[in-house]
Amino acid sequence: MASLGDLERSVMSLLWDSGQRLSANEVCEQLDEDLAVTTVLTVLSRLEKKGLVQRERTTRPHRYAATASREEHTVQMLNEVLGTVPDREAVLARFIGGVSECEAAALRKILSP
Amino acid sequence: MASLGDLERSVMSLLWDSGQRLSANEVCEQLDEDLAVTTVLTVLSRLEKKGLVQRERTTRPHRYAATASREEHTVQMLNEVLGTVPDREAVLARFIGGVSECEAAALRKILSP
DNA sequence: GAAACAGTTCTACATTGTGTAGAAACTTGT
DNA sequence: ACAAGTTTCTACACAATGTAGAACTGTTTC
Incomplete structure (x- = not known):
């Protein structure tokens, strides 16, 4: 159930490499491809639903981090x-x-x- | 690239368990579900394209076997x-x-x- | 507090992989 | 040459993924 697409994998990789909680914008900037922020947000949401990413909803912007190393x-x-x-x-x-x-x-x- | 669907996995499992070269019909019969032979043939072709299955084309019916254990x-x-x-x-x-x-x-x- | 702005959610569409199988084409024994 | 069995082609539905605009929501500023 935890198979990842290319973009999903890129995003996870990024989150893993920077052990930080990142905003969607930061993820977007740090990706090589030139994507709309909404695209990144969609992917992050999907990763959250899969349980791979944890999101901080209390802050504005939300911050995202990998749930597991x-x-x-x-x-x-x-x-x-x-x-x-x-x-x-x-x-x-x-x-x-x-x-x-x-x-x-x-x-x-x-x-x- | 080698992720398998449920049916594909069932077919591989069958081929692995019976170490034999099987015809599409035999595979079809031995599957629990009640599928059309053409369905099984499609799946076998796809598995062949993925390199997981090897097909004997010289015989009639063709016989299929897993390429690797x-x-x-x-x-x-x-x-x-x-x-x-x-x-x-x-x-x-x-x-x-x-x-x-x-x-x-x-x-x-x-x-x- | 209304406007401008930043961020998020909803909705949508294209593409690909998989399950499913009928229609058409092919092979072979009689 | 034909019937029966086998294979290929074509097709459709459904889910996952990449992609992003439109609409909504929360925040800052005057």
Whole structure:
């Protein structure tokens, strides 16, 4: 349910990079493309409805921020993908089989008790 | 680019479960829903275009099979998700931080040299 | 407090992906 | 050559997304 379009992804990326609460105008300016503010507002609303963005309604202009960090969100995505298969560990085994030795070492370190 | 709709997913699931090359008719029969064969053929064609399904055109009826195993395909999805972030390992670290002790043990075993 | 302005919501339209299937075209055994 | 089975073409509905104008609302200023 949390698939994002290109523009939605750009906006999230922006919010993640600047850990700040941004106004729609700020988001609009910082985007590479040259879009109408209403466009950005629409996208922000949609992201809010999807639960990816949190909006401060008390201030004027409203300020928007990502509800979860990029990492948290991506982990959620990973788990969503893993939820589509019957044997989660089989997939993880194969995933690990495909990573570089370098990354494998990093994973070992993370896992070491 | 490899997001699947519900029906597409059902069909893939079927092809994965039966490791066989199936005809459109067989797929159609084995699906729970009661669909027209042409519907199944459309979906199979779309899956072929996406590269998820391979079709034997020499036989009559054509036979369809998944190009990659469910695990391979899911790993590809995982890597696609991981490709959207700048710091892949940060995500993996967080992912591992969230798994059960049981699964962590399994991962350690897979990673052990 | 009315006007000007900034910001937000509503509404709308185009495009694309997906589910769905009939009509038309094609293949093959008899 | 025809009937039966199979595939391709075409088509339509519905949802998600990109896009933005029109209308509304809240704020500031004279």
